Amino acid sequence: MLRSLIDEHPRNERTEPNRPQPAELGDADVRVLAPRTAIQDQSFLDVARVLYRRRLMILTASVLGAMLAALVGLAIPPKYTAVAQLVVEPPQGSSGGRALSPAEEININTHIAMLSSRDQMARVLDSLSSGAAARTAPSADIVSPSVGDGAADDAITNPARGLSPTELTRRLKLWTGFRGQSDARLNVEQLERNASITQLGRSRVIRVGITSKNPQQAATLANRVAQIYADAQYAQNRSWMNAELTRLDQRISDLKNEAEGTRSAAQILMNLIRRQDEIRGQIEFISSDISVFSLAQAPERPSSSNPLLFILPALIICAIGASLFAVMADRLDCGLRSERDVSAALGIPCIGLVPKIARRSRARPHRYLLAQPFSAYSEAIRSAAASLDIVAKSEDARIVLISSSIPMEGRTTLALSLATYVSGLGRRVLLVDLDFRRRSLLGRLCRRTASETRDLHLQNRPPAEFIQPVPGLGLDYLPMPRGADPLEPFASEQIPQLLEQFRDRYDCVIIDGPPLLGITEARLLPALADKVLFVVKWGQSREVVRNAVRLLRDAGCPEKEWSELPTAIVTQVDLKQHARYRFGDAGELMVKHRKYYAHAARAWRVAARVRAASSSPRPGNDR
Structure with a gap:
């Protein structure tokens, strides 16, 4: 009955829960290696x-x-707006409370245009620099009561202060409730931009607003713009009346000679004399149709927006x-960061995540493995060894090739850690260094050099003479020479024959191979191995890894099934950063339940101390 259920199971479904369906990674299969669904359609x-x-x-x-x-x-200086007001007197005989007539609207607009003119602004600046305003003012009330003429002129003409830390502190205090001043130098264009002259609603009042970085400067300028214009209108009316009197005097003088001869000339002369008397009477009470209604005071708070x-x-x-x-x-992220990403992108199973160890322990990962047997790194090495089936003893040794796409992906560190762990289980392990281009950290473990291993087969010398035991680790290490042609050992069949000799002597042979991309001999090693452990650095680009896996597939052994040869593993994983992605895998759970794993580590340390104390000789028992 079980056989019938197996036969009825659809062929296109997976029968292994953690092993993806084998895939042929040809050129046409690259389209299957699509990015994560989250990149295409994020919810x-x-x-x-x-x-x-x-x-x-x-x-x-x-x-x-x-x-x-x-x-x-x-850093932007605060600006202050001071406002002075002018009032336009209604025509004689009209009530001030009635609505403005069109003629009065035109008159007010004319005053606004004249107040905003460039000539008016130039007269204001001239009065500041020459002191003409003090001489032409009819009274001292036109100057703001808080500052005299000399202080106002000095505050306006002083250059602007630099943006120093003291100035920044002063402005911060200003915006938080303290008062302060800043000086500035003006010209006609700046004064025109900083002036705002408008009519207040539908009233006869004209608002003269001046914005400046200095509050006292703003008040002084607003008062002088209003007062100078009012004085100019007063002087203009008085000048017109004086000119009219002069014309009447000349006309009266001319008509006196004609009045004696004609009666009509005498009548005209009497009218001109009457008009002259009226104008002289008006001069005593002359006034302008526009006057200063209120003077501007120095504002306490800036009118510009509070930067806070x-x-x-x-x-x-x-x-x-x-x-x-x-x-x-x-x-836009195309990096591989989880077992699911690697399996989906490469079409090969991924057996786990290897955490990144501390920087001080990277040069000696085997010591960290022995000193911290219950750490996340040790657990990842233990899981990789079990997945590769190199823990149990067997008649024939398993040759495991560890490769990667590019250098610096943790390939050598992983090879040494696997060899150290398996040897700690009492297995005979040989670590072979076949990276001909770069001396790895494996060479630091042994004292002898690899200069004698150039031609093992032709010299007919036993391999034991070239194998170096690693002190304290219980494993053997076989280095390979650097500097010669890397293809020479493969062309003479030295490497394949050497590996076959090691099958009878060791339980496991781990090969630290070169990276696949850009290295020719890396394509010859997969055919010699029983299993290929492909190292993928956490966050590595998909395209780089895909190209390497394509080369790995092309270099596979014809006698072996592609699905049985390669296995991937993710290295140099930052567990804290990995847990933020919420993949729900072992890496996230190790961070989430780190107290559980820490308790196991503490229990192991206590047991280790107990064993050390019980094995040490007690004083007085030596006889």
Whole structure:
């Protein structure tokens, strides 16, 4: 009945829970190696995970952006707006409470245009530099009561102060409630830009506003713009009346001679004399149709926006920008970071994750493995050895080739760690270094050099003469020479015959091979091995690894099935960073339940101390 159930099982479904279906990785199969589904169609949950994983970057960018906005706001000098008011007198005989007539609207607009003219601004600046305003003012009330003429002129003409730490501190105190001043130098163009002259609603009042970095300067300028214009209108009316009197005097003088002869001339002369008397009477009470209604006072608070208010908007904008950047970076990420990614992208099974060890232990990973047998790194090595089936004894030794796509992916560290662990189980292990181009850390473990291993077969010398035992690890190490042609041992069949000789002497032979990309002899080694452990660095690019796996497939042994030859493993995994991706694999669980694994490590240390104490001789028992 069991046989019938197996026969009825569909062929296109997997029968092994952790082993993906074998795939032929030809040129046409590259299309199957598609990116993760999360890259193509991210759901809301995927986006939330990305934001949670990048929360530190988003928070840092938001805080830095808010601080930068605050500093930029503090670096911009605050501006003050002082307002003086002019009132346009209604025509004689009309009520001031009625609505403005079109003629009065035109009159007010004319005053506004004249107040905003360049000539008016030039007269204001001339009065500041020459002191003409003090001489032409009818009274001392036109100057702001808080500053005299000399102080105002000095405050306006002094150059601007530099942006120093003291100035930044002063501005910060200013925006938080303290008062301060800043000086500036003006010209006609700046005064025109800083002036705002408008009509207050539908009233007869004209608002003269001046914005400046110095509050006292703003008040002084606003008062002088208003007063100079009012004085100019007063002087213009008085000048017109004086000119009219002069014309009447000349006309009266001419008509006196004609009045004696004609009656009509005498009548005209009497009218001109009457008009002359009226104008002389008006001169005593002359006034302008526009006057200063209120003077500007130095403002206490700046009129420009408070830069501290920019912090919250900048924080929100930077947070949104950093979040968008995090999502886009995750979409464009083509790195391999989990067992599922590696299996789906390469079409070969992935047997686990090897964590990254501390920097001080990377040069001696075998010592770390022995000193921390219950660490995450040791557990990963133990799992890899069990998956490769090199733990149990067998009649024929298993030859395991450890390869990678490019250098510096942890290939040699993994080979030494596997050899150390298997030898610790009482197995006979040989570690063969077949990287002809670079001396690895394996050579540091032995005292002898590899110069004698150039031609083992032709010299008819036993391999035992060239195998070097590694002190303290219980394994043997066979180095290979550097400098010769790497293909020479393969062309003379030295490497294949040498490996066949080792099958009878060892339980396991681990080969530390060269990287696949760019190394010719790396393509000849897979045919000599029973198993290929392909090392993938955590976060490595998909395209790089795919190209290496394609070469690995092309170099496979014809007698072996492709599905039985390669196995992948992910190395140099940062467990804390890996756990942020929420893959739900062993790497995440080791971080999530680290207390459980730490308890096992503490129990092992206690047992080790007990064994050491019981094995040490006691004083007085030596007889």
